Amino acid sequence: MALKTYIEAVRDALREEMARDSSVFVLGEDVGVRGGVFRATLGLLEEFGAERVLDAPLAESAIVGVAIGASLYGMRPVAEIQFADFILPAVNQIISEAAKMRYRSNNDWYCPLVIRAPYGGGVHGGLYHSQSVEALFYHIPGLKVVAPATPYDVKGLLKAAIRDDDPVLFFEHKKCYRSIRGEVPEADYTVPIGTARVAREGTDITVISYGMTLHTVLEAANVVQGEGISAHVLDLRSLRPLDESAILEAAEKTGKVMIVHEDNKVGGVGAEVAALIAEKALFSLDAPVMRLAGPEVPAMPFNPDLEKEYVLTVPRMARAMRELARF
């Protein structure tokens, strides 16, 4: 095992999959000589050549649309959207085309396609380099959506996504890129899409999260542990399909559930998780299902004080955990 950063795990997964399978290639803005603005594709151009590491024109709908076409031909494109905020021009290609290809052709055509996009804030990105966009996609049948929190899961899920025969949106929290490190095996492995992971065992309250906030949740869990509150933490990892049984099991374990995400609350992933629990584990509940999420504003402001005000901090989470535990 080696200690790797989150972004190294992205890069390793890409390199290993490209070496393993000649139908894998990457395309996107600045992915070539620049190695991506976050350096996720660094070195790939040198190793695999310009044909398989394609600097695309600045046009996201074409990046996704061309990738769809290539995937129909049997390639396995990994498209990079430079910032998740800029996936919006490609929504039509993603939802009308990639998501519906297999269904509309009655299983005749399909898209083995991965779309990687750095999302999330807390990095002084301002309104348009900080957004969480997963809620626009986790609703859509035909898509798979993952949002890993650890380098281990990044590598295993990205490999699984590339080998998947259906379109996968792969959301990388950009604040994790360099701040999160973890053990990553040398040997080849995958993490199955659609499975959550218990990130912390606990008995008093259940906290469900994903991405960067998972780490804040774990920190806050340590804080309240000192006060005698034992938090059980579930990392969703996959947002579509959601791991229903893991969610219900975690909810039933403590009967007190809090869902945490950076994205704003209304209609966010937490809505579905809460609804699922209200539907299938209602009588295990000892407290209302709590959601701690970003505020109902369009995005995270650039000004650092406003940004801080937006972000869910350890103290805010710890406060919510205490409240839930006391209930």
Add this chain to the structure above:
Amino acid sequence: MALKTYIEAVRDALREEMARDSSVFVLGEDVGVRGGVFRATLGLLEEFGAERVLDAPLAESAIVGVAIGASLYGMRPVAEIQFADFILPAVNQIISEAAKMRYRSNNDWYCPLVIRAPYGGGVHGGLYHSQSVEALFYHIPGLKVVAPATPYDVKGLLKAAIRDDDPVLFFEHKKCYRSIRGEVPEADYTVPIGTARVAREGTDITVISYGMTLHTVLEAANVVQGEGISAHVLDLRSLRPLDESAILEAAEKTGKVMIVHEDNKVGGVGAEVAALIAEKALFSLDAPVMRLAGPEVPAMPFNPDLEKEYVLTVPRMARAMRELARF
């Protein structure tokens, strides 16, 4: 009061608002001489001229983007998207631009803009002329989203939307267009955005819905009434903002809640409604919060048997109501 169809209410609202305020104009595909493919804009060209009834090139991002620009100048454009399915190329303009304009400019610029789009299925529209797309937008701060079920609400809400100083997505269920009739006052009136409406008083179960399925719910409620089940029915009308207090009140009234929509279940509007109830009315509940929604498939197929299999029918709803009442 006059008996009007749903689409007549759309047309009347447009005509009256255009006559009242010279800054109101409509643009979209085939809205001019053709009067819209559903005939929502019939007669407007003759009455208000080609400058205010603009046949736009076949390009939804431009239709919305140009409408945004005009709204910034002080006009009140009403953009028609021919089918809600085709709103997807305009998602970037809607979410990145219209929704964020006021916030990003610190209240200096804003978009008094309405986007009308016929949505929903059951009319042999196949995969791409039947979709419900409201879940992509009800999550987005900065937008308002309405989806009326009756001619009265269509007219009152469309007028309110046109007079609103923020962008409103106005979703018209195309199956309602000619099949739903109702009383509409002659005098000018508006229905405030963000308010739900009790569509039926009842005491045993609460059913929450909107759009076409509201009518099926009411039919099913009549069916189970004969069996001694009294259903309380709430018509959401607005999907963003949701009328939280009306939802909680309706839930508390019977303690047994079912949410119904045509859109698929995961991450649909019902998720937020259920989550809200699980958060704020949990201890009033006598039964799990039930959701009856479209299946997790990309869209409604063209074949009539498959379409029928997709649609939520009166018997299916009645069955679910009985189940909930028995709980």
Add this chain to the structure above:
Amino acid sequence: MSVEMRNRHEALGLSREDVLAMYRLMLLARRADERMWVLNRAGKIPFVISCQGHEGAQVGAAYALDRSKDYVLPYYRDTAVALAFGQTVRDLLLAAFAKAEDPNSGGRQMPNHFGSRRHRIVSGSSPVSTQIPHAVGIALAARMRGDDVVAYVSFGEGSSNQGDFHEGLNFAGVHRLPVVFFCQNNGYAISVPAGKQLAAARVADRASGYGMPGIAVDGGDVLEVYRAMKAATDRARRGEGPTLVEARTVRLTPHSSDDDDRAYRSREEMEEARKNDPILRFGQYLTETGVAGEAELRAIDHEVQMEVDEATAYAERAKGPDPDELLRYVYREG
């Protein structure tokens, strides 16, 4: 009649058999289309969208491709292209009746949403122009794999105003990919005339903005379309990059069975359009050049009608999809 006129098809390398097959194909598409309107008006099928008036452009284009290996991404009017690439009239009618055997979608999509892997016809959707970047991706992938493949993609002039047109052509231009972009300009996008859709004199004028040639041809003349498309596919095959070809056609029907075009097209205009019926014009060419006599053409028509009758009977009787199919193939199964 001049010798050049007589020899037009021969000069293009097309044999007598070729041009008769082309004529037959055009007629087959037309008669199948006409049948669907009859079925629609009889309440038997809910929707029709037509190729009528476009058959010359489509057959000219399809014959310029290598039907044994090229890929096509047709749009909803491209009935004759689907037939040229191997779909049958039965297939068309199975789709019209939305039966289980519909090769495009098993009855899930509207008619004329073509797609069948074994014919290298890529599945299409309703939102216009999304197929344009797909064609570019197919061409890119084929080149990566070292395959000799040209991708054909078609669309209307109205659809050439979508962002995906621009982004797709630009990508293909930059990477010099083997794609032929085929615009069937019938002068209308539903009710909106071309002049309100675009200010350029010709859609083909857009090509220079993508560093590729743009050719406009008379789409009512199947041989002229063949000539232009052959040059474009040859160019693509030689690795010289994409071409935008615009064929001026006529739309001989309303936009679809849901449309009524009397509000926006005069009957005089329709009369004019009918004079440009590509089947009429090609029939005249064949008789005037002595390739075939009137009787021979009538015989073809008769044969084609029988084929359409048989297909209709078959498709009407065919099984619909099992209702359980609703939930299948959202993701890979097994």
Add this chain to the structure above:
Amino acid sequence: MSVEMRNRHEALGLSREDVLAMYRLMLLARRADERMWVLNRAGKIPFVISCQGHEGAQVGAAYALDRSKDYVLPYYRDTAVALAFGQTVRDLLLAAFAKAEDPNSGGRQMPNHFGSRRHRIVSGSSPVSTQIPHAVGIALAARMRGDDVVAYVSFGEGSSNQGDFHEGLNFAGVHRLPVVFFCQNNGYAISVPAGKQLAAARVADRASGYGMPGIAVDGGDVLEVYRAMKAATDRARRGEGPTLVEARTVRLTPHSSDDDDRAYRSREEMEEARKNDPILRFGQYLTETGVAGEAELRAIDHEVQMEVDEATAYAERAKGPDPDELLRYVYREG
């Protein structure tokens, strides 16, 4: 020196005061920009995106507009346009420090995301090219209202590959709207050279696809830009419709403070680019034509530097937004 050369600005109707004011504006934008890099490297501001190398194009364009009534939709490099339309160096620095008084956004947006209603500068965002249809809508609305307004909208050559470019220009072409589309072509989109962005020789070549004139000019020559833009705005004002103007510029900095361009640009190329510095070139023109002496230009620079110093001090001390502001102005209040 020839007479024509001497009189170039006079022939364009620009007075000595005009050209000195233009020079000052270019320098003001440059010095403010340079200051931001210093502040960034000192860790005082998190982000800079530059106008350096584009000032000639921008000032030439802004002067061709009517700064008392036209609307501008600038992109993030358009510092000099924002200044020309009334924003001050203080405003620029307030935005750089993301302070409450930032006129664009109250500190919510990144620097250089210009917008202030009182200056008729329309609020911009980060996703490129979205502003292009907005400019078209502004022009449409102004014409509906009968107002004499031209809308200016700018963007890079990379951004001219977005669908919104195509859709926006097409709409304006069809409706002959008073918009000037101003492409600042600096040869790069972050690291990707223009040749990988588009295959057309010039972005201006795209204009014919929209039925409008397309003009390419040397963006390092402020007077040439002024000439081309004046023709375009005059045309727009006469009701003759839109124009696409492409100004070839140089990007004298990395893409932004987050970029490192050494991986993709040689130092020789940068040296070449510096020779095309529009400020250098305009300074030479002014001295060679005798409009101003070296000393005079130095005096302007001194004055400008003082203005930047004052602005920096003010902005650094200014109040940040109250944290409660986070939740405000999502919708209309009250």
